[in-house]
């Protein structure tokens with residue numbers, strides 16, 4: 001049997017490992033920190049940093065294909081890995097999604113709607129960016145931001161200095177504030193052969209900058225639902241993408257505004273584990289090993305709820321709820337803001353279609 005190498009040993013790597021194992025593959029996790037969640041379910045773990053080129057080469061030699069659960073993999077590490085084995089999704093998907101400015105320009109050049117944006121590298125360019133984009137606006141670091149970290153709101157021009165300080169010297173992008181009615185995401189997959197399959201869009205609610213719930217179906221008119229899926233397909237095709245991607249969208253009365261893309265399985269796609277025959281994790285593994293995609297049709301209405309930090313204390317009650325599927329990540333310590341697990345509540349089964 002083949003072995004799939006996974007960069008990153010968090011919960012996404014863990015759920016990818018479980019899916020790979022179910023399909024008959026072995027998994028090898030590469031992760032700098034000790035005792036990662038994925039290590040409990042994978043066949044093999046390498047504990048080493050991304051600057052350890054020898055460890056990366058040995059890892060690559062032991063696997064047949066390499067995928068990842070996070071996008072911030074250093075370029076030198078990718079060079080060493082790619083010399084040995086295919087990386088899926090490809091380097092271009094990583095290059096585009098590692099930097100918000102590159103990503104925003106890529107989306108705009110595809111003809112998609114984004115928030116107005118401008119680059120910020122110093123105080124003068126922030127002033128110019130505010131003049132261009134207006135306020136309210138959000139200043140975001142170009143790299144390494146997640147769960148709303150590395151962001152500062154600029155409600156009026158007078159907030160500029162404090163926001164600039166918050167970037168701590170990092171390159172940033174200023175985005176005009178989008179007054180959306182709600183947020184949705186499309187989890188989309190593309191196979192080696194170029195087949196594209198999108199899951200039904202989910203509606204996302206954030207709490208303290210962290211995803212709280214995803215509800216399917218999302219509130220979208222049928223034409224809008226189709227647009228969301230077409231946007232995702234356009235992005236995947238443009239990148240010659242292989243694997244699963246999360247595409248975050250803001251819904252406004254005028255448009256679907258693309259917020260950001262994630263070149264990996266996505267927290268807002270966890271509902272697929274209990275709402276579809278083939279979930280996003282199996283779909284991603286199928287894609288990266290060159291299999292055809294599976295059936296991603298939604299067969300139930302689902303609400304996914306993240307269990308963050310002390311939410312794990314509710315586990316005893318959750319176990320008593322019928323129709324509540326529990327997914328725990330095996331993390332020892334429940335720190336504030338830490339994703340410990342999630343639940344999928346089946347709110348309504350769908351009659352079989354076709």
Ligand code: ATP
Pocket residue numbers: 115138145146147148149175176177178179183206209211248259260
């Ligand atoms: P994630 O954990 O999804 O990767 P992130 O740190 O990359 O988050 P974003 O997704 O860019 O950050 O922003 C987090 C949230 O902040 C969005 O889901 C949205 O609610 C809000 N937000 C971000 N950009 C804008 C904007 N331009 N206009 C209005 N709201 C925004």
Ligand code: MG
Pocket residue numbers: 145146147260
């Ligand atoms: Mg993000």
Ligand code: MG
Pocket residue numbers: 248259260
């Ligand atoms: Mg986001």
